[in-house]
Amino acid sequence: MAKTIRIGTRDSELALWQAHTVQKKLNDLGYKTEIIAVKSQGDIILDKPLYELGITGIFTKTLDIAMINGDVDIAVHSMKDVPTALPTGIVQAAVLERANVLDILVHKGQLDFLNEKATIATGSLRRQAQWLNKYPNHTVVDLRGNVNTRMQKLQDNDWSGAVFAAAGLERINLKPDTFINLDWMIPAPAQGAMVVVAMGNDNFTIDAVSQLNDIETEICTYIERQFLRTLEGGCTAPIGALAQYNQHDDTITFHGCLLSLDGKQKFEIKKAVDISEWKKLGFHSAQEILENGGSALMAEIKKQLKPKA
Template sequence: MSKTIRIGTRDSELALWQAHTVQKKLNDLGYTTEIVAVKSQGDIILDKPLYELGITGIFTKTLDIAMINGQVDIAVHSMKDVPTALPQGIVQAAVLERANTLDILVHKGNLDFLTTTGTIATGSLRRQAQWWHKYPSHQVVDLRGNVNTRMQKLAESDWNGAVFAAAGLERINLKPENYINLDWMIPAPAQGAMLVVAMANDEFTKDAVSQLNDIETEICTYIERQFLKTLEGGCTAPIGALAQYDEEKDTIEFKGVLFSVDGKQKIEIEKSVDISEWKKLGFYSAQEILNNGGAELMTKIKATLKK
C-alpha cells in the first residue's frame, strides 16, 4: 500500500519550517507527502496569557481534531507545546534529533538593567518565575504570538528584552546578534525537540515516520515529560527539566525544578544515573520534589492560576 502522507501544521513560519523539515526527510525516504496548514486557537487569541485560556495543549488541539477527523495523517509540533497525555487514538510516532535546549535573552544592546531595574517580556510562567527568582526587582510583562510577532513587539516596545527559545530563532534564522544565553534557566521539558504524532491505527504512516526517530532525544524527552506529568504540571506551571546523555560515562544527567509563580520558592533536584535506569528517572525525581514541599507548592500554583 502507498499513499500521500498529509502533514498537519500550524501556519506560523516556525511551524511551517518544522513541517517542511519532516516533509523533506520523508520525501528522501521515498514517501509522497503534502502539507496542510491549520490555525490554532493559541495563534488566534493573543490578548490573554496562555494560562488564562485554561486549555492544555492549545497549540496542538486543532491539529488533533484534524487528525481524528481524517483531514491530516500526521502533525508536527514543538514537543514542549504538547500535553503529556495525548488524545485517545493518537500516538507518538517519532521524536527528531534535538536542537539547542537553551533559553536566550534578546535585548536592545544595553545590559545595564541587569544590575538595576528593568522590564522583560515572556508569555511563559516558567521563564517568568525563573527571571523573578534571579531578578526580583524587575518587571515581567506578558508577550504572546508566534516568534516573528514576538520579535516585532519587542522591537516596537520600551522593554529591555524578551526571553525566547534559542532553537526556534535559529531554525528560521531570526536569532539576532544582541542576545545572551540564559544557561542558568532550566528549559521547558522537551525544549528544542520536534514531535511527530500519528493515528494509532495507521500502520503505514507510523512505519514511515518511525524512521525519523532519534533514540537519544526520545529517551531524554521521555524523562523530562514523565517528570512534568508526575508533578501534574500541564504545559503552563513553572516547571523546568533537562535530561542529557553523557556518552563517556554512559549516564543520564538530570536537572528538574519547580518554582512558585512569583519565583520566590524554588525546589530543585539533580541526579546522575546509569543509562539502564532511565525509565523511571523522571517519575522518581518528581516524587522527591513532591515529598520535599512540591505537593503543597503545586496546590498553591493551581489555586493562583484559577483566580
C-alpha cells in the same frame, strides 16, 4: 499504490519550517507528502496569557481534531507545546534529533539593565518565575504570538529584553546578534525537540515516520515529560526539566525545578544515573520534589491559576 502522507501544521513561519523539515526527510525516504496548514486557537487569541485560557494543548488541539477527522495523517509540533497525555487514538510516532535546548534573552544592545530595575517580556510562567528568582527587582510582562510577532513586539515596546527558545529563532534565522545565553535557566521539558504524532491504527504512516526517530532525544524527552506529568504541571506551572545522555560513561544527568509564580520559592533537583535506570528517572525526581514541599506549592499554583468564572 502508496498513499500520500498529509502533514498537518500550524501556519506560523516556525511551524511551517518544522513541517517542511519532516516533509523533506520523508521525501528522501521515498514517501509522497503534502503539507496542510491550519490556524490554532493559540495563534488566534493573543490578548490573554495562555494559562488564562484554561486549556492544555491549545496549540495542538486543532491538529488533533484534524487528524481524528481524517483530514491529515500526521502533525508536527514543538514537543514542549504537546500535553503529556495524548488524545485517545493518537500516538507519538517519532522525536527528531534535538536542537539547541537553551533559552536566550534578546535585548537591545545594552545590558546595564541587568543590575537595575527593568522590564522583561515572556509568555511563559516557567521563564517568568526563573527570571524573578534571579532578578527579583525586575518586572515581567506577558508576551504572546508566534516568534515573528514576539520579536516585533520587543522592538515596538520599551522593554529591556524578551526571553525566547534559542532553537525557534535559529530554525528560521531570526536570532539577532544582541542576545545572551541563559545557561542558568532550566528549559521547558522537551525544549528544542520536534515530535511527529499519528493515528495509532495507521500502520503505513507510523512505519514511515518512525524512521525519523532519534533514540537519544526520545529517551531524554521521555524523562523530562514524565517529570512534568508526575508534578501534574500541564503546560502552565513553572516547571523546568533537562535530561542529557553522557556517552563517555553511559549515564543520564537530570536537572529539574519547580518554582512559585513569583519566583520566591524554588525546588530544584539534580541526579545522575546509569542509562539502565532512565525509565523512572523523571518520576522519582518529581516524587522527591513533591515530598519535600512541592506538593503544597503545586496546590497553591493550581489555586492561583484557576480560570476566573
